[in-house]
Amino acid sequence: MKLYIKNMVCIRCKLVVKEELTKLGLHYTSVELGEADIVEELSAAQYAAIRQGLLKWGLEVMDDKKSILIQRIKNVIVEVVHYTEEPLNINFSDFLSEKLNHDYTYLANLFSEVQGITIEKFIISHKIERVKELLVYNELNLTEIAFLMHYSSVAHLSNQFKKVTGLTPSHFKQLKVKRRSMLDDV
Incomplete structure (x- = not known):
């Protein structure tokens, strides 16, 4: 069962x-x-x-079948963003469709309807939370973090980080109070 x-x-x-x-x-x-x-x-x-x-x-x-599917979408995203270091060899939409055996358009529409945000925004918010975590650990520089998180460049990472948090990654790193969220609050 x-x-x-x-x-x-x-x-x-x-x-x-x-x-x-x-x-x-x-x-x-x-x-x-x-x-x-x-x-x-x-x-x-x-x-x-x-x-x-x-x-x-x-x-x-x-x-509830819809709730289960939404949770499965979230779990795949969390698994890929937080626990997988290897880059996907296919588009995330294709990966998600294959993993969950549903058409991506159906998954995206259901997710947006129930969650009130797109799958893409959900992925971005998790990627930024992971970047925050890596910045707090202070073991990798921004170039290494951008590479690890599969950003095309440091500039792309920095722009997305600022759009989501309102801060640059370096400003975030300098803050004494680290603004990280619990994964289930993202």
């Missing part, structure tokens, strides 16, 4: 889901961002228990 889980956007979330499933004596074959494959079919009591257990961590089991 597959469970789709909302707000599951980080590695720690995977650990929480595994822990909650184990507490209930449930066995899983995999736990990925946004979903968990459970060996057993859940009884109504087990389903209620896992919903309640995850809710206390801010995670939500979803059963």
